[in-house]
Amino acid sequence: xxxxxxxxxxxxxxxxxxxxxxxxxxxxxxxxxxxxxxxxxxxxxxxxxxxxxxxxxxxxxxxxxxxxxxxxxxxxxxxxxxxxxxxxxxxxxxxxxxxxxxxxxxxxxxxxxxxxxxxxxxxxxxxxxxxxxxxxxxxxxxxxxxxxxxxxxxxxxxxxxxxxxxxxxxxxxxxxxxxxxxxxxxxxxxxxxxxxxxxxxxxxxxxxxxxxxxxxxxxxxxxxxxxxxxxxxxxxxxxxxxxxxxxxxxxxxxxxxxxxxxxxxxxxxxxxxxxxxxxxxxxxxxxxxxxxxxxxxxxx
Amino acid sequence: xxxxxxxxxxxxxxxxxxxxxxxxxxxxxxxxxxxxxxxxxxxxxxxxxxxxxxxxxxxxxxxxxxxxxxxxxxxxxxxxxxxxxxxxxxxxxxxxxxxxxxxxxxxxxxxxxxxxxxxxxxxxxxxxxxxxxxxxxxxxxxxxxxxxxxxxxxxxxxxxxxxxxxxxxxxxxxxxxxxxxxxxxxxxxxxxxxxxxxxxxxxxxxxxxxxxxxxxxxxxxxxxxxxxxxxxxxxxxxxxxxxxxxxxxxxxxxxxxxxxxxxxxxxxxxxxxxxxxxxxxxxxxx
Numbered sequence: 264x265x266x267x268x269x270x271x272x273x274x275x276x277x278x279x280x281x282x283x284x285x286x287x288x289x290x291x292x293x294x295x296x297x298x299x300x301x302x303x304x305x306x307x308x309x310x311x312x313x314x315x316x317x318x319x320x321x322x323x324x325x326x327x328x329x330x331x332x333x334x335x336x337x338x339x340x341x342x343x344x345x346x347x348x349x350x351x352x353x354x355x356x357x358x359x360x361x362x363x364x365x366x367x368x369x370x371x372x373x374x375x376x377x378x379x380x381x382x383x384x385x386x387x388x389x390x391x392x393x394x395x396x397x398x399x400x401x402x403x404x405x406x407x408x409x410x411x412x413x414x415x416x417x418x419x420x421x422x423x424x425x426x427x428x429x430x431x432x433x434x435x436x437x438x439x440x441x442x443x444x445x446x447x448x449x450x451x452x453x454x455x456x457x458x459x460x461x462x463x464x465x466x467x468x469x470x471x472x473x474x475x476x477x478x479x480x481x482x483x484x485x486x487x488x489x490x491x492x493x494x495x496x497x498x499x500x501x502x503x504x505x506x507x508x509x510x511x512x513x514x515x516x517x518x519x520x521x522x523x524x525x526x527x528x529x530x531x532x533x534x535x536x537x538x539x540x541x542x543x544x545x546x547x548x549x550x551x552x553x554x555x556x557x558x559x560x561x562x563x
Numbered sequence: 564x565x566x567x568x569x570x571x572x573x574x575x576x577x578x579x580x581x582x583x584x585x586x587x588x589x590x591x592x593x594x595x596x597x598x599x600x601x602x603x604x605x606x607x608x609x610x611x612x613x614x615x616x617x618x619x620x621x622x623x624x625x626x627x628x629x630x631x632x633x634x635x636x637x638x639x640x641x642x643x644x645x646x647x648x649x650x651x652x653x654x655x656x657x658x659x660x661x662x663x664x665x666x667x668x669x670x671x672x673x674x675x676x677x678x679x680x681x682x683x684x685x686x687x688x689x690x691x692x693x694x695x696x697x698x699x700x701x702x703x704x705x706x707x708x709x710x711x712x713x714x715x716x717x718x719x720x721x722x723x724x725x726x727x728x729x730x731x732x733x734x735x736x737x738x739x740x741x742x743x744x745x746x747x748x749x750x751x752x753x754x755x756x757x758x759x760x761x762x763x764x765x766x767x768x769x770x771x772x773x774x775x776x777x778x779x780x781x782x783x784x785x786x787x788x789x790x791x792x793x794x795x796x797x798x799x800x801x802x803x804x805x806x807x808x809x810x811x812x813x814x815x816x817x818x819x820x821x822x823x824x825x826x827x828x829x830x831x832x833x834x835x836x837x838x839x840x841x842x843x844x845x846x847x848x849x
Contacts, residue, residue, distance in 0.1 A: 280809025338678015414687025
C-alpha cells in the first residue's frame, strides 16, 4: 500500500479550553448538590431536610463562580448580555438554551434557599420543583452543547446527557459530603453521620452506573468509525490518558467504588476519601471531554 | 438535483439550502487538485484582501508526500470554509451572528458575535478563527470570530473571489452551481467531485477533483504527520497559547498543562476587565 506523510499544514488552537472544563465541572457540582437539597423539601424525604440548606447554599456559592468563568472566556465579555436578548436568541443554538437555563436556575435556587431559611414548605416545594427541572436541563445542556457537533468524534454520542447527569450527581454528592464534614467540625448544627453514609451509598450506585456508561462509550469508540477509533487510541489512551484512564476511571470511579463496598466505608476517613476522589475524578472527565474532544481537529 | 424534502431542510432561522433549486443561486467552488502546484498565492491573496492577522487563515494549503522513492508525488489540498448548505456553525450560534445568505454564502456579523467560539467548535472543517486582540488597523474588529466570505463583496460586482483570481494554475474555479452554463456546473457534470466529510450531511459547496483521502481524512492526517510537522505542532501549542487556553502538548504530562492553562486564562481577566472598563468610560464620559 502506498504510504503518505503530511508535511505541511497550518495549526489551530483549541476553541474551548480549561475555563470551559472547569465551568462544566462547577455546574455539575452545583446541580448535583441542589438535587440532594431537594430530596427533603421537594420529594418529601424528611431526614434530608436537615441538610437542605447547606446543600442549596453550596449549590449557590459554586454557581456564583460560573459567570466569572463564562463571561471572561468570551472574546467580547460585555456582549454576554446578547445571550439573553430576545432579538439575538437563537432557538437552534444549544448555548442560547444553556444561558437561559443558567440565568433562571441561579435565580430559582436563591429563591428556594430563601424559602428554606424562612421555613415555608409550600413555596419551597413549588420553587424547588422548578429548580430541579432547571438543574436537570442545565446539566443536560453542558453535555449536549458539545454533543451536537457531528464533527467531534468523541463528543457526538447519545450517551452524553446520561454521562453528564451521572457525573453531576456523584460529584455533587462528593463535594456535599466534604462540605457537611467541614460543617460538622465548625458549626454547632451537626448532621447525622448515618445520613452521610446513606448519601455515600447513592454515590456508589452512581459510580456503578457511570462505569457502565463509560464501558458503553468505550465499546462505541473501539468499534466506531475511523475518527472514533483514532480518538480512542490517540486522545483517550494517548494524550489524555491521565485525565481519562487514571483520573476519571481509576482514581475517580474504581478506587471510591472499592472503598464503598469494602469495610473501609465504616470509617469516616474512608467515605471522605471516596467523596474527594469522586469529585476530582469527575473533573478529569470534563477535561478529556472538552479539550480531548477537540484535540485531533486542531491539526486538521 | 436534490429531492424536495432535502432541499427545503433548514436549520433554525436561516435560509434553506439552495442547491439544485431552480431560480436560485448556489455559489460554489471546485478545486482541481491536478492543477494545484502548492504556490500558496491563494493564501497570500486572501491575507492581502482582508488584512488577515498573523497566525490565522481564511484559506490555507495542506501538503503531503505520497509513495516511496522513486515513485513519489507531492500532493496539495487548498482548504477554506465549505459554505455548507446545512452549516452546523449557523445552527449552533447562540446570537445569530453567523447566517446563511440566500445565494449560499455563510457569513459572519461581527457586531453580533460575542466571541464564544461555539461556531469554531461546531465547524468540522476548522474554517473559523478568532481574530487576535491586536491588529495593525485599530478600526478593524478584534476578538470576534472570522471566516471566509467567498469574497461576496467581489462576487456581487461580477468578480471572482481573490483566491480564485490569484490562482496561477487555474485550480480554483468559482461560479453558480445552479446555472447549467457555469464552469463549475459543467465540471460537476463531467468530473468526479469529492467533498470533505460528506458523512456529516453538511453538503459543502467546496468540492475537489482528484482529492487524496490521506489529506482529506482527519484522523489519518493526524497519525501520518511527518516527524518535523509533529515537532512544529508541539512548538506551536507550547509557545502560542490561544485565547481559549486549551492546547495540550503531546508527550508532556497533561494535568500540569491544564493547570498552567487555567493560570493563563486567569491572567487575561485583568486585561479584559480593563477593556470593559474603557468601553464604559468611552460610552458614558466621552
